[in-house]
Amino acid sequence: MRLVTQRFADFACDAGRRDLPDMVIEKTQRAILDTIAALLGGVPTENARLSRIAARACFGAGAAHAWFAEAGLHPLGALFANCAAASSLDVDDGHCLAAGHPGAAIVPAVLMEAARLGSDGRDVLTATALGYDVALRIAAARRFTDTMSFASGQWTGFGVAAAIGWLRGMQVDQLAHALAIAGPEAPQNLPQGDCQASSVKGSSPWSTVSAVFAAGRAEAGMSGSIDLLDRAHAYDVGALTADLGSRWLIAETYLKPYAACRYTHPVIDAVLALVADRDPGLPIDRLVVEIFPEARKLPNEIAPKSLEGGQFSVPFAAALAALRGAAAFRPLRPCSLMDPEVVALAAKVEIRYPHDLAGIFPRRTPARVTMVAGARERVIDVPLPLGDANNPMDDLAVGEKLHDLGRDILSRAELDQLIRSVGLLKQGEIAPLLICLAAQPSAEQ
Template identity: 40%
Template structure:
């Protein structure tokens, strides 16, 4: 039986392009990722990555978004992926229980700086990388894992997309994926650390590593091609069945809050209940959140000490939304961390694992919220938070999110507009020069 990685490589090599629906889905995730990155560029992690990257990787031909700096493809991937992942606003996929686009989009765009590529080819590469990454993640039993962190598996997709764009031979694509998987980030502290940090899920490291793996494989490095053949760690059927029949990128979810997706259903429910009852946040006496048990493994700090810690606190994010509106989570700002009203309300939120949601994750991330105020209690269940394929954000809503996030970065309005227009034109068959020019026009 051929090893699974070689079969995945053969699938990549068989693709010339993908259908219109898949191209449009990939285009949506490009726009969303760039918008998220525009806000992420201003974060401490984003600034640190920008400052350090040239010393680590050196000059090259690949663009750092929203600047005139050019680095090697791996260096550009690292910085831009840091931007995309830092605020927990990046898209995700239910089967993967993680965030493919924050790795795949920066990796593909970094290589576009070194090769003349049409918009359709760029979008096809993203669809391929997204597919491989999601399959690698979904082939595991995520409910038995200590962590589902994206850095553990997104490198497979970055390597596959890079190998396909570079037109590497099939054995080299296979070895690139194997090298990326073997050298993936460890994410050792996830599951026990309670200290906020900017490493988070290790997405930038794994994405840059996927690019490096492709170049190494092209030069003759070899990886463990049987890496994904260990049953029952990787389910071969989930990994390989139906390749090309459907595309994972078409089933991405998008976020409107800069926090862990596991909190979104609870936030949606709490805000809807508040609106229904026209409740001032200060009148709320208590909030009970019944949720799937995996959500209780988050730190869920009532008084988070950093933006990253706040992103993993369901009580805190609910309190911010109820006191300051949903837009206060697009993105979450550091100034709310010391807000005594937010902390007081967050302390009145109680989380409970509901037996009704046993086995719900990762297919869904539901929550039922009950709010007590004025001696009355009201409850609401949300199974699919806004942005899920079953409760999607429209193209107009994604453009509105993009506009909101790009307005927070010191860039001229015309630059943001030109980026949006260039993304819209990716399916016209032209080369991607206009998108790179728009992304890197910092004047």
């Protein structure tokens, strides 16, 4: 009987002989556009800027681009920088059952490899869909424990290796060993501490770089433990390949309208609804947030000192949404961290973890928020935050997200051209998109 890595390799190598369903093409194209939007917004952050500096120092010079920022980087350094930018604002896509984020790793790797190989736009869509499917199946099939880390870098490398291997036309046995090397050599994140949020994020940059290197080593003849996914204590082995080729997990991903941890999104949705018809003359006396117990793992700083701290704080996100609206998250800016009214309201946010919301994560990420203003108390439940696969953002919404996140980097005309260039991928054209990605910042800062 074929091992799971071999079955994934069979699936990937056979993909070129099948047409992707129209729905999968549509979802994949949207995922690519959404990841580019996240990357654009992340480019000016300290996390991305320092990653570019370190990438140049560690990998040296070359002919590759850190998109929308600078040229002259080694390809691996540029890949690291692009992945860091795409994940810096925590506004990149995700999957509920996987409890993490595939796009920030897989999309930059596919686009850079396709550019290197001279692949066409249809190849980009196929490789991306394959990468998502392999990575998300592995992540979703893990045996979850209370103490595990949910860092996406632990599993995104599987998808990167699958996508890169397919683009390179690797043989089945080589691709199976690429997966077997990429998985164990990914960053093995420990659960993060409670003192502050980390700019390291989900370790997607290192996971992606190590997966590309794993593919190269497998091509050269190196081997890995190809039975690593056939371990029932670690994975639901049957779920790994269930409906493989007919159920595409990229169709189940969520997109994020706000630059903040997904745990905060139902809270933001609820608060925005609560303040929509509030008498602006009445101050908010108190906000009570009821949320699933896994949110205890967030630092939840009242007065965060970094963007990461703001992204991973339920009370800060609730207060910012209440006082400054959705625009304050598109993107989240350092100046919001120093807003005294927001910090004062964040101190009035009470977080509860009720029994009726236990056992729901990661299948769903709901929240219930109560707002007390004057003598009025109102409650709103949000079972599915905006962007969920069952409450989706459409192409227009993703385009608006790109404009909001990219307006400090590119002009409106350049942003419109970027959207059009992603739409050309299904026609086989990739050159217009590559030209857009190499654009230097032109909008007024």
